[in-house]
Amino acid sequence: xxxxxxxxxxxxxxxxxxxxEWCGPCKMMKPVLQDLARQWGDKVRILKVDVDKNPKAAAQxxxxxxxxxIIFQKGQIKWRQSGFVNAQQLSKVLQQYTQQQA
Numbered sequence: 001x002x003x004x005x006x007x008x009x010x011x012x013x014x015x016x017x018x019x020x021e022w023c024g025p026c027k028m029m030k031p032v033l034q035d036l037a038r039q040w041g042d043k044v045r046i047l048k049v050d051v052d053k054n055p056k057a058a059a060q061x062x063x064x065x066x067x068x069x070i071i072f073q074k075g076q077i078k079w080r081q082s083g084f085v086n087a088q089q090l091s092k093v094l095q096q097y098t099q100q101q102a
Contacts (some may be wrong), residue, residue: 029084073097
C-alpha cells in the first residue's frame with residue numbers, strides 16, 4: 001500500500017474504487033470503470049482497492065459502504081460518492097479535475 005500514497009499525490013486525477021468481491025453494485029462498476037479507462041486514457045488513473053484485503057486503507061478513508069469512489073488529486077480528496085455511479089456522471093466529475101491542469 002506504500003505506493004498508493006505516491007500515486008494519489010499525482011497532478012492527474014486518480015479515481016479510486018473501494019470495492020469488495022461479494023458486493024453486487026461493485027461488480028456493476030467494473031464495466032463502467034473499464035469504459036472510463038478507455039475513454040480517458042492516461043489523463044486519469046483508475047485504481048481498485050479491495051476493502052477486505054486492505055482494511056487499513058478502508059479505515060483511513062472511512063469507507064462505510066462499497067462501492068465508494070474517491071477522486072484524489074495532489075493527495076487531496078476532491079470528490080467522493082458511495083454507491084453505483086454511471087459512466088456519464090463520472091465523466092462529468094472527472095472533467096472538472098482534468099480541465100484544471102490544462
